[in-house]
Amino acid sequence: xxxxxQNSPSLSVQEGRISILNCDYTNSMFDYFLWYKKYPAEGPxxxxxxxxxxxxxxxxxxTVFLNKSAKHLSLHxxxxxxxxxxxxxxxxxxxxxxxxxxxTGTRLQVFP
Amino acid sequence: GAVVSQHxxxxxxxxxTSVKIxxxxxxxxATTMFWYRQFPKQSLMLMATSNEGSKxxxxxxxxxxxxxxxxASLTLSTLTVTSAHPEDSSFYICSARQGQGAQETxxxxxxxxxxxx
Numbered sequence: 388x389x390x391x392x393q394n395s396p397s398l399s400v401q402e403g404r405i406s407i408l409n410c411d412y413t414n415s416m417f418d419y420f421l422w423y424k425k426y427p428a429e430g431p432x433x434x435x436x437x438x439x440x441x442x443x444x445x446x447x448x449x450t451v452f453l454n455k456s457a458k459h460l461s462l463h464x465x466x467x468x469x470x471x472x473x474x475x476x477x478x479x480x481x482x483x484x485x486x487x488x489x490x491t492g493t494r495l496q497v498f499p
Numbered sequence: 500g501a502v503v504s505q506h507x508x509x510x511x512x513x514x515x516t517s518v519k520i521x522x523x524x525x526x527x528x529a530t531t532m533f534w535y536r537q538f539p540k541q542s543l544m545l546m547a548t549s550n551e552g553s554k555x556x557x558x559x560x561x562x563x564x565x566x567x568x569x570x571a572s573l574t575l576s577t578l579t580v581t582s583a584h585p586e587d588s589s590f591y592i593c594s595a596r597q598g599q600g601a602q603e604t605x606x607x608x609x610x611x612x613x614x615x616x
Contacts, residue, residue: 419603430503430592430607431543476543480603486533487605491542 390414391479393490400497406464408493410477413458417479421487422451422462425474434475435462467497501527503595505608512583513616519579520611522593528573529595533605534566537590549576583615 392411400406410420418439423431437444437451437460444451450463464471474494478487502525512518522532532549547568548556555568567579576595580587590612594605 421604423607428590428610428612430505430594430610433604433606436604478605486545486548487603489543489545 389491390417391477391488391490393475393477393493395493396491397494397496400467400495402469402497402499403466406462406467406471406495406497408462408464408475408477408495410460410462410490411458412460412479412488414479414481414488415458416481417488418481419479420451420453420460421478421480422449423476423478423489424471425476425492431476464495467495469497469499471495472497501525501595501597501604501606503593503606503608505593505611507611508609509612509614511614511616514584515582517579517581518583518613519577520591520593520613522576522578522595522608524574524595524597524606527595527597529576529597530573531596532570532576533594533596534568534576534578535592535594537592537610543592546578580613583613585615588613588615 390413421436422434425431435446435449435451437453453460474492476492477490480487504523506521530551534546535543546561549568549570551570557563570576592610594607
């Protein structure tokens with residue numbers, strides 16, 4: 388049972404435009420969410436997180452939106468840059484679990 | 500952000516030998532570390548949760564006698580792949596947890612590429 392889902396395996400965006408990466412979850416007990424970025428043959432890098440008491444968190448070009456009623460979160464990258472090309476994982480956690488549950492990842496490609 | 504290191508970054512070994520991978524949190528103490536495995540073009544698969552001073556908790560389907568985990572200190576966890584076989588070839592990544600609850604973040608190591616011949 389995949390509790391955290393990233394239904395788009397890949398996304399292609401032109402440089403300068405907005406990239407929107409989506410993530411859905413099924414467990415209403417999750418109360419915080421994180422986004423990670425991963426280059427090939429490297430470990431994931433933490434990008435941004437959001438607590439369930441918020442609906443938006445912004446850090447530079449990265450903004451995460453959380454819609455609890457829809458059990459949906461999204462990561463917006465604007466403007467997108469070629470260096471953003473990587474695999475992005477969303478992850479969820481809660482007080483009832485000591486581990487993060489990761490989605491399957493979305494491969495973002497930003498082209499010139 | 501916090502730094503987590505892994506050693507070695509790459510290792511090639513013969514089938515039947517054992518390989519030890521170290522995971523260190525360099526600038527914070529981590530009572531909990533995690534070991535993941537990633538197959539090509541697939542997501543991260545959590546193998547086990549490593550708790551300092553206690554036994555590791557393994558995910559379903561992961562052989563604890565095959566993948567030995569030791570969390571000897573607040574900054575070091577080791578994963579030993581015993582009697583390695585070619586199917587154990589993979590990319591192994593550790594992470595260290597900092598904070599709790601909504602303040603939690605996991606910081607990942609750079610990964611270790613294991614090739615078993």
